[in-house]
Amino acid sequence: MTLRVTLVAAARTSSRLTERFDDDRPLDQAGWHEVQLVAHALVPLGAAELRYCSPTPRSRATGDALGFAPMAQPALRDWEMGRWRGMTLGEVTAREPAAVDRWLADPRSAPHGGESMLGFIGRVGGWLDTRPADDALVVAVAEPAVIRAALVYALNAPPATYWNVDVRPLSTITLTGLPGRWSLSLESGIR
Numbered sequence: 138m139t140l141r142v143t144l145v146a147a148a149r150t151s152s153r154l155t156e157r158f159d160d161d162r163p164l165d166q167a168g169w170h171e172v173q174l175v176a177h178a179l180v181p182l183g184a185a186e187l188r189y190c191s192p193t194p195r196s197r198a199t200g201d202a203l204g205f206a207p208m209a210q211p212a213l214r215d216w217e218m219g220r221w222r223g224m225t226l227g228e229v230t231a232r233e234p235a236a237v238d239r240w241l242a243d244p245r246s247a248p249h250g251g252e253s254m255l256g257f258i259g260r261v262g263g264w265l266d267t268r269p270a271d272d273a274l275v276v277a278v279a280e281p282a283v284i285r286a287a288l289v290y291a292l293n294a295p296p297a298t299y300w301n302v303d304v305r306p307l308s309t310i311t312l313t314g315l316p317g318r319w320s321l322s323l324e325s326g327i328r
């Protein structure tokens with residue numbers, strides 16, 4: 138019995154330079170346009186037996202626009218950033234440079250009063266490990282941070298690896314395996 142989980146990154150709501158921590162903004166026009174451009178390639182994922190999404194507005198809207206009719210999963214919510222919520226990294230760095238340095242260097246720290254990196258990765262990994270393991274196909278639309286955390290967890294990579302994973306809007310990755318035993322599955326675009 139093997140589980141196949143395809144994670145789809147939510148469409149964007151802003152440029153990368155203006156991304157905010159724990160951002161609850163809905164899709165903007167550019168995001169809707171991006172979904173329309175790639176929908177033909179992603180819509181077939183909606184055939185999965187189990188379809189989920191992060192509870193964020195843009196993840197829900199992305200899943201709905203792709204016809205997935207996903208069920209929101211609280212465990213797939215974005216990284217809880219406490220008092221940094223709604224701020225950009227630049228804004229936080231200007232106000233609390235030492236706290237940002239500590240946060241970037243120590244995966245156990247949470248100077249913002251929210252979740253530590255280890256707590257976040259563990260939460261997302263716990264969700265992954267509790268999916269039904271009966272040869273099911275699963276698709277989940279989530280924030281890029283959630284997908285990075287899932288990859289770090291699934292590959293049992295050092296937490297610092299999180300900072301080296303770039304997840305672009307509407308990109309996909311597939312994890313296959315069983316709870317605690319995951320593999321990254323890269324597929325050819327050739328069918």
